[in-house]
Amino acid sequence: MKLSARNQIKGKVKQLSHGPVSTEVIIELAPGIEITSIITTASAREMAITQGQEAYAIIKASHVMLGVRE
Amino acid sequence: MKLSARNQIKGKVKQLSHGPVSTEVIIELAPGIEITSIITTASAREMAITQGQEAYAIIKASHVMLGVRE
Amino acid sequence: MKLSARNQIKGKVKQLSHGPVSTEVIIELAPGIEITSIITTASAREMAITQGQEAYAIIKASHVMLGVRE
Amino acid sequence: MKLSARNQIKGKVKQLSHGPVSTEVIIELAPGIEITSIITTASAREMAITQGQEAYAIIKASHVMLGVRE
Amino acid sequence: MKLSARNQIKGKVKQLSHGPVSTEVIIELAPGIEITSIITTASAREMAITQGQEAYAIIKASHVMLGVRE
Amino acid sequence: MKLSARNQIKGKVKQLSHGPVSTEVIIELAPGIEITSIITTASAREMAITQGQEAYAIIKASHVMLGVRE
Numbered sequence: 001m002k003l004s005a006r007n008q009i010k011g012k013v014k015q016l017s018h019g020p021v022s023t024e025v026i027i028e029l030a031p032g033i034e035i036t037s038i039i040t041t042a043s044a045r046e047m048a049i050t051q052g053q054e055a056y057a058i059i060k061a062s063h064v065m066l067g068v069r070e
Numbered sequence: 071m072k073l074s075a076r077n078q079i080k081g082k083v084k085q086l087s088h089g090p091v092s093t094e095v096i097i098e099l100a101p102g103i104e105i106t107s108i109i110t111t112a113s114a115r116e117m118a119i120t121q122g123q124e125a126y127a128i129i130k131a132s133h134v135m136l137g138v139r140e
Numbered sequence: 141m142k143l144s145a146r147n148q149i150k151g152k153v154k155q156l157s158h159g160p161v162s163t164e165v166i167i168e169l170a171p172g173i174e175i176t177s178i179i180t181t182a183s184a185r186e187m188a189i190t191q192g193q194e195a196y197a198i199i200k201a202s203h204v205m206l207g208v209r210e
Numbered sequence: 211m212k213l214s215a216r217n218q219i220k221g222k223v224k225q226l227s228h229g230p231v232s233t234e235v236i237i238e239l240a241p242g243i244e245i246t247s248i249i250t251t252a253s254a255r256e257m258a259i260t261q262g263q264e265a266y267a268i269i270k271a272s273h274v275m276l277g278v279r280e
Numbered sequence: 281m282k283l284s285a286r287n288q289i290k291g292k293v294k295q296l297s298h299g300p301v302s303t304e305v306i307i308e309l310a311p312g313i314e315i316t317s318i319i320t321t322a323s324a325r326e327m328a329i330t331q332g333q334e335a336y337a338i339i340k341a342s343h344v345m346l347g348v349r350e
Numbered sequence: 351m352k353l354s355a356r357n358q359i360k361g362k363v364k365q366l367s368h369g370p371v372s373t374e375v376i377i378e379l380a381p382g383i384e385i386t387s388i389i390t391t392a393s394a395r396e397m398a399i400t401q402g403q404e405a406y407a408i409i410k411a412s413h414v415m416l417g418v419r420e
Contacts, residue, residue, distance in 0.1 A: 283417075285415075286386035287385050287386055288417065289383060289385070304411065305416060307416075309379070309380075309383055310379075310380045310383055313359060313379055313380055313383065315357050315359070315409070315414055316356035316357055316411040316414065317411055317414035317415065317416050318411040318412045318414070319415070319416055323416075327416065327418055329416065329418070333418065334418070334419065335416055335417065335418050336416065336417035336418070336419075337414050337415075337416070337417075338414070338415040338416065338417050339385070339409055339413060339414050339415070340413070341374065341386040341387055341388040342388045343409060343410070343413035344385055344386065344387035344388070344407050344408070344409050345355075345387065345389070345407075345408040345409070346375060346377075346387050346389055346393070346397065346399065346405055346406065346407070346408070347353075347358065347405065347406035347407075347408050348397055348399070348403070348404070348405050348406070349404065349406075
């Protein structure tokens with residue numbers, strides 16, 4: 001599947017924390033650069049996500065805010 | 071300001087494209103790792119964002135989807 | 141790519157309206173059921189989306205609101 | 211209430227899964243076409259959503275990603 | 281329509297800026313408290329939004345980030 | 351940090367409800383005007399958010415929907 005999302009960044013699953021409805025997944029993009037994702041626990045189970053696995057962080061450009069140090 | 075967003079990733083503004091209402095900003099997080107952000111042109115002007123500037127990509131964890139190669 | 145998004149709904153591209161930064165795409169899921177998507181014009185160009193083409197509307201469950209008639 | 215959301219799609223509540231903070235609701239738009247929504251459990255309780263009930267899936271166009279089979 | 285969104289805040293349309301695809305709308309919730317919304321220009325036209333009109337800012341709780349001064 | 355978010359609205363933390371993964375925070379912007387936010391419980395703990403504390407509700411303009419009474 002080719003996606004419209006501007007951001008499809010490859011990394012590795014570093015950590016998983018399951019709740020009853022939501023699951024937190026930390027993806028390491030490069031040493032010291034991580035992205036945290038919250039997905040449904042149902043999705044995490046279906047995708048059988050495991051630590052160490054290659055995964056993509058997919059983010060619509062309109063969901064990325066910018067910050068600048070003052 | 072300390073933010074609740076799990077993702078506050080430092081990078082450099084690589085490219086800017088202004089539209090009348092929306093502006094696309096590409097931030098380089100590390101060599102070969104980029105994030106694209108769409109913000110309002112009003113914000114881009116107020117923040118006086120310029121190419122080469124240090125900037126943070128700020129993303130709520132609930133806005134990050136996961137993808138896995140089949 | 142296998143995605144965490146709960147919603148990956150197949151349809152056909154019915155209409156495209158390009159702006160300088162954003163593009164509006166209408167996808168027909170079934171006769172009389174449509175979903176409208178706003179993506180970056182850069183993505184629309186790269187994906188070479190054309191009218192009549194098969195396409196998927198991909199939506200995180202946390203971005204779907206519920207409404208009930210009173 | 212008239213809403214700005216491009217997507218206000220009528221369906222029927224097919225399934226509900228309550229967590230302590232979040233609730234997953236599956237809406238059937240047409241036979242074989244479903245949308246999953248995550249709302250707060252507080253909202254689900256206040257709206258008294260029940261299985262079989264008519265409900266609308268409401269989605270901002272900027273939250274809909276596009277995918278195309280390669 | 282009764283909505284699942286935790287946030288449905290009444291205000292007045294203070295300003296409108298139309299682009300070809302997106303429109304920026306500023307809603308005044310109370311003196312000195314404003315919310316800016318980006319909707320599709322198609323929606324703004326269909327809703328015939330005008331300055332001074334009563335309007336609601338509708339926001340899913342999962343789209344609200346928290347900030348605290350350091 | 352200066353943010354691109356059009357909406358950075360000051361208020362006071364009125365109520366907190368912790369789940370295992372998600373936490374609901376109600377911020378009072380002015381008497382009778384509240385915004386509810388869902389953040390990760392990890393963030394709520396790290397920020398040490400407490401009732402009565404000053405806090406900002408930060409919302410991207412593209413995440414604000416408009417509603418008008420019919």
